[in-house]
Amino acid sequence: MAPLTRRRKNALAAAPPAPVIDPADRISKLPEEIQAQVLSFLPAQEAVRTCVLARTWRHVWKFTRRLLITGDSVQEVREFVDLLLINFASLDASEIRFDPCEEFDDDDDIDPYLDDEDTSSLNRWISRVLECQIQMLWVDIDARGYFDAYLHMSNRLLVSRHLTRLELTGVLFICRCLNLDGCPALEHLEINECCLEDVRKITSLSLKHLVITSCESNDARNRIQICVPRLVSLLWLGNIDVMTPLLERMPELVEAKFQINSYRDKCYCDDPMACYHITQDGDTSDIDSDSDDGEEGSGDYAGQNTTKCVVLEGLAQARDLVLLADRPTFIFKRDLRWCPTFSMLKTLVLTQVYWCEPADCSVLECMLEHAPLLEKLTLTLKKEPRDGKYKVEIKGYPDAKVKSTKISQHLQIVKIICEDVNGIFFNVLNFLGTLNLCFETRVTKK
Structure with a gap:
């Protein structure tokens, strides 16, 4: 081996020593992009703190593609998050999660x-991560039904050409029309435990999957109009204080689960079942844009009598349908007067009695008469969960020799599940x- 020259000796002496990695530290041996992915599951504060672990970790947090912004309070992390977001120009996803109720004891x-500053900060962070071209956004504010703990948000904030999935919890929308056309790529929307009191209409030309559950509203007059013509799947589980929404036609709908249990679905006409009102006073405003002065536009159904269905027409193209109703609701009775034909329906589940x-089971008979391609029917007969020891399940099969003309000729099985005979x-x-x-x-023991 040739002897080292003085220049080579100096070069080797000046070179920094290779980082010493503890044999037990396997994470540091991973590629940098994998390390960044691991950090994406940590709250942003903890991800940034890894910069002090070693020289090799100094900048790893800057390569994360997902940000989890959370803390004990918005005020506590305000300055940190404002500085943090300056470091990112591009992200894949972000989750913003806070629990305002943690700051208050039950005895308070x-x-x-x-407060206003908290709301301003949260909306500013949402706007900033949307500018980072994220595809998925989760906003989770654990308001627990407290009106002042909701995050007030306008649909004007939701503008992104890249966003495909949006999940909102604990948000109070301060817009009359939740128009999502500012997110032309948005396909999946979930609205859970939010306040819909001001909302009169939800509209999107791109949305394919819509989930709305456990939302609140103190407005007893107005029915939300849902206009999402490209929807493929729908889940609506409404609270008793939210009026059943008006569903526009959904020609591409494949599956839906829809619950009606609102006590606000009423009409004060002399003969409610003979009226043609969509809402209590015949006023459902079709608002296409927000108005700063709060004035309502003249809607398609404002002040008009109509034979339009509230729910069933919008669900008529579904292939798989689950309907839940635990009381003889005014809306379903009304809709059955103009019951549409469920021309694509193959699986129908009716839950509650x-x-x-x-x-005479006239409601069930009407549904069956309007489902010419139905293959499977399931009836779950119970008003509320019970602690019964047995579950009774009865299966019915059409007589191959004598088929009834009142039901689909494609019907293969009828299943009845109950706990009370x-x-x-x-x-x-x-x-x-x-x-x-x-x-x-078949009787099975639980």
């Missing part, structure tokens, strides 16, 4: 709240007996 006389009332149960059996079904019964 003051209700939890977000309303569908099998009155004794009562009058409603026997009414259903009697009705299904007129459809020439052969039954088998």
